[in-house]
Amino acid sequence: LGGSGKAFLSTSSCPKVCIVGSGPAGFYTAQHLIKDVEVDIYERLPVPFGLVRFGVAPDHPEVKNVINTFTQTAKHSRCSFYGNVNVGKDVTVGELQGAYHAVVLSYGAEGNRRMGVPGEDLPGVYSAKDFVGWYNGLPSCRELKPDLSCETAVILGQGNVALDVARILLSPLDILKKTDITQPALEALAESRVQKVLIVGRRGPMQVACTIKLREMVNLPGTRPEMVTADFEGVSEALKVPRPRKRLTELLLKTALDAPRDKELERRRNVAKVWGFRFFRSPTEILADPGRSRTAGIRLAVNRLEGSGDAARAVLTGEVEDVSCGLVISSIGYKSLPIDPVVPYDSRRAIVPNSVGRVHQAALYCSGWLKTGPTGVIATTMNNSFDTARSLLEDMDSGALDVSAAKPGSQAVSSLLEERVKPVAFSDWEKIDSLETRRGDACGKPREKLLSVEEMLKAAWS
């Protein structure tokens, strides 16, 4: 990697690429490209790292170690970071295309799949995206103020995000207060009366979308599992499935069906908080209290399965079941949004249509969730991004991507931005980082996050 100084001017002969989005997709794409090209990364917020900062659960700090790799990339002599720049508003994709040889869109999935049921907008109903954004300090979720005064919470969806939400709702305060969870979230959870969390899915135990992270839930202090035995009829880990699914099913079966003995039996007797998966249920309506002012319950349609394995389909039986609850969190998927009319967008799949990261438009590429849809862990996104970078480099080699004419790169964009908005440099982010870490030191946390764009900018330019 090059030195930390960027004192030399870039030569006009070096191809220039810009990347929109500074989460894992943006940074891993950049990491692969900087061997051969100059890369500028644009980010809407003053702070980088996307879902690594705003999505990964506070009690998973080691997952955030990838930030060290991203930091190395950002400080490479051929890489520059421009935060606080809203592509689509402060600068258009067209203007970026004029300034760079290629543009890579890596801005992820900031929207949310709606359930599409009556009552979805009642107080007490939140998307997992917003709930996670709230406890992780995403500025746009600061005012969420979720109502945690009820006894039962129902989460729709059974992926890893649903598990994260359940775990944060039920984790002992002692564990949470040592993490980088935001102070307002910590205070709200300290007052929380939530004792029971149901994690609801349309299909059965063999179709759960979560991974063996489920083990953390099983081992969560102060909680015990409670599931419906009948849901597990016909489920066996002996079925011929790949090892990951087999081990996950084994864990589910053991948790749901094994009768606890001795110490575990004793432990469960003394524990107040309960969680469990509920299967074969789809939401049809959020039920309000008599004054129609808040959530009082959820109506669930009962399903049966047709087929088996991943292809199994949930089919309505006509039966419904009402569950009393004051908190409903819908964790059925994030969704990418279009940010600029010049970029093709598939509204059915909510992605930018592409072939191996190549958008069907000259010199335009995409990586990460915007390319494949909002599923996969960081390593998945890493591979996906390397793949897009390889496509771009191949196109440079073959001439399909024309890099013969010099392009002005960030110089042109900086001129445009002068009238519009002041970018945050990576060294400015490091001031924010330093302030957050110092504030965290004072209260035994890895960092105490700044919660508004205004505070972030103030620290950046102090």
Place this chain on the structure above:
Amino acid sequence: MCAFTAARRLAQVSLREYSRRSSAVPRGAWQPAERSFTIGTQPLRSDSKVTVHFINRDGEKITVKASPGDSLLDVVINEDLDFDGFGACEGTLACSTCHLIFNEEVYKKLGPVTDEEMDMLDLAYGLTETSRLGCQICLTKSLEGLVARVPESVADIRQTKDGSA
């Protein structure tokens, strides 16, 4: 996650940091049972080193010498081996990017796999019966000459020319 897991992970991280700075281990340093260690300074003699061979994703064989006690992830980092995306979580059992494949004979010598490692291995692309995570394999003299293959980390979707999941 439970406190024990967190403590173990923290210990693994700080231990790795330490092993990178020097191969000497002071008396009384806490070590997890599966790592070998020596008391006092390592003499700089080549016979205290372990030879390790990596087969990279292009099929090329890379031979390096490493110290007993180093994890295979440590070796990749210390020797600056250019395996794209290897070791993303820095050896804290939070990813599967240090996935390595061994032959039967070597695999048996590597010892038991913890549930925690298995949980992460389950997420690895191209998982085999003789797969392990490099950050969990610590070198000993008995592993002299071991061969570790770095597998492909993603399906080559150029064949299908379709980028959707």
